[in-house]
Amino acid sequence: MTTKKYPDIAPLLGSNPMGGFLPVVLLLLLLPSAGIMVAWTAAIALFAIIGGVLFFRRKSKNCQPSVLTSLGVLVLLLPTLWLSKTSPLTDLGWSLAAMLLAVAACRLFRRSSGREGDYADCPHKRLVMLEYGRITGSILRISLFFIFLLGLLLYFRVGRIAHLLLYLPGVSLLLLYIYEVIRLEWVRREMRHEEWIxxxxxxxxxxxxxxxxxxxxxxxxxxxxxxxxxxxxxxxxxxxxxxxxxxxxxxxxxxxxxxxxxxxxxxxxxxxxxxxxxxxxxxxxxxxxxxxxxxxxxxxxxxxxxxxxxxxxxxxxxxxxxxxxxxxxxxxxxxxxxxxxxxxxxxxxxxxxxxxxxxxxxxxxxxxxxx
CATH class of the missing domain: 3.90.79.10 (Nucleoside Triphosphate Pyrophosphohydrolase)
Structure with a gap:
């Protein structure tokens, strides 16, 4: 038999839904210093690279929904490029709101259509979809937390403290990505020592x-x-x-x-x-x-x-x-x-x-x- 002893797991991208959210992470990290136009352009470029890599890797093709969710975030932010000059806090607020809407819409769509059953015949796709559901839940909580915190700081007019928080959403998502890479790498190593029946x-x-x-x-x-x-x-x-x-x-x-x-x-x-x-x-x-x-x-x-x-x-x-x-x-x-x-x-x-x-x-x- 030529079947491998353990399933293929790609911690950096193919099996890690946070890899599909890297364009959004890059946008949030560049937003405070480079502005919405530069950050959005860099995010689109990274999206094209990740999409190309996933397309030509058969194992990951058409089974990484977080890439489409990232595209939804970037599309929702597209009208803000033609707005008059805005502050970094406003751009961050729009970005968090777009991320919240895109992730919530994707979760509702998958829940209503019952798409999880479509991947019952493929363990790798099933793994990705289960991880996607868990990751999007974390992203929803992160988005809601920072939107609430940002609104609270602006309401009490403590703009200086609010400016100090500009990088925190991007850093939080980046740390979440690093954590997922480490966790999936540990899972992959454990699977190598496992016997498969x-x-x-x-x-x-x-x-x-x-x-x-x-x-x-x-x-x-x-x-x-x-x-x-x-x-x-x-x-x-x-x-x-x-x-x-x-x-x-x-x-x-x-x-x-x-x-x-x-x-x-x-x-x-x-x-x-x-x-x-x-x-x-x-x-x-x-x-x-x-x-x-x-x-x-x-x-x-x-x-x-x-x-x-x-x-x-x-x-x-x-x-x-x-x-x-x-x-x-x-x-x-x-x-x-x-x-x-x-x-x-x-x-x-x-x-x-x-x-x-x-x-x-x-x-x-x-x-x-x-x-």
């Missing part, structure tokens, strides 16, 4: 993926199946089992095969089965596991797609018993079946034993009788 349909075709640490969150059977690879080691009508207290694939104190794992996006189930047996096999020739069947296992209302493999060993000492600290030993099949109805063995093994008895173990028994 494919979400599949009943035929094993991948329809999505989920982090291993979030597997418990996939409780809806209609959302898909999480694949598990299991390998049963047999020798002379015995099965090798280990004791487990609890793990992310078993719910309590039980015995089960030590050769099982979630199937991750960077491996095929055959490769994973081979690596599971290679870790503890000490024979001369490399043992090749055989694929038995694929089945759906339900436990506590959660469906798992299980790939069952078999490793047939000619000698019981081919497994490194001290490789794993868990207590493991060879169990006679008759002893397993005697206790199968109890809670000694894992639900997976209990569901697999009838199949193993009627196929693999029966074939081995017949072979031993003819020798």
């Amino acid at each position: 494919p979400i599949t349909d009943a035929q094993g075709e991948s329809i999505g993926r989920i982090a291993r640490s979030e597997t418990e969150a996939l409780a809806d059977p209609t959302a898909g199946l999480l694949p598990v690879v299991r390998l049963i080691a047999i020798c002379d009508e015995m099965i090798y089992l280990s004791h487990y207290c609890k793990c992310d694939l078993c719910t309590g104190d039980c015995y089960d095969t030590p050769f099982f794992s979630w199937l991750t996006t960077d491996k095929h189930h055959k490769e994973l089965a081979q690596s599971l047996i290679d870790e503890r096999f000490c024979g001369v020739n490399r043992l090749k596991p055989h694929f038995l069947l694929r089945y759906i296992h339900n436990e506590n209302g959660k469906d798992r797609l299980v790939y069952l493999y078999l490793a047939h060993m000619s000698e019981s000492n081919m497994i490194l018993c001290d490789k794993d600290p868990r207590a493991g030993k060879w169990w006679p099949v008759d002893q397993i079946e005697e206790q199968l109805s109890g809670l000694t063995f894992s639900p997976y093994l209990r569901s697999e034993m009838p199949y193993l008895r009627q196929t693999v173990l029966l074939a081995e028994q017949l072979t031993n009788l003819h020798e």
Whole structure:
């Protein structure tokens, strides 16, 4: 499988909605010293650059709504360019009002049209839209705060203090952008250390993926199946089992095969089965596991797609018993079946034993009788 182990995240621009607001940030920073005309022109130039970058990057194309919101702010400010000479405080007031109106209108439009559902099939776009909703909420609060503060200072005619606040809105948004870059970079690094499990349909075709640490969150059977690879080691009508207290694939104190794992996006189930047996096999020739069947296992209302493999060993000492600290030993099949109805063995093994008895173990028994 060629799927990457973690989703693409671009902290500077593609996955950061604050990147789309950089033209507005630049406008607010230049406004006090350069005036509305120069600040607006510089913001339009930066908007063109950012729009071009996003357009030619397929991952970000048409999924960064903050760029359009910035354009709305600049369009609303366009009539102010032809007004008579105004003070920096007035220009700042117009800019904050335009930002407030544009952001509020975009949020209302998205809420009324329910656009979030359009991106359910693309995790990256879904991430951007969720971040956009959170960021625009912060920008609304910042705009309202500074509009209120500016009006309060002008009402009490403390213009000198008001002039000291000219740079604060732009600096606040710039700090918000830097914070988002740092946060998304941290998320990206955390994702690199995360294992990703494919979400599949009943035929094993991948329809999505989920982090291993979030597997418990996939409780809806209609959302898909999480694949598990299991390998049963047999020798002379015995099965090798280990004791487990609890793990992310078993719910309590039980015995089960030590050769099982979630199937991750960077491996095929055959490769994973081979690596599971290679870790503890000490024979001369490399043992090749055989694929038995694929089945759906339900436990506590959660469906798992299980790939069952078999490793047939000619000698019981081919497994490194001290490789794993868990207590493991060879169990006679008759002893397993005697206790199968109890809670000694894992639900997976209990569901697999009838199949193993009627196929693999029966074939081995017949072979031993003819020798």
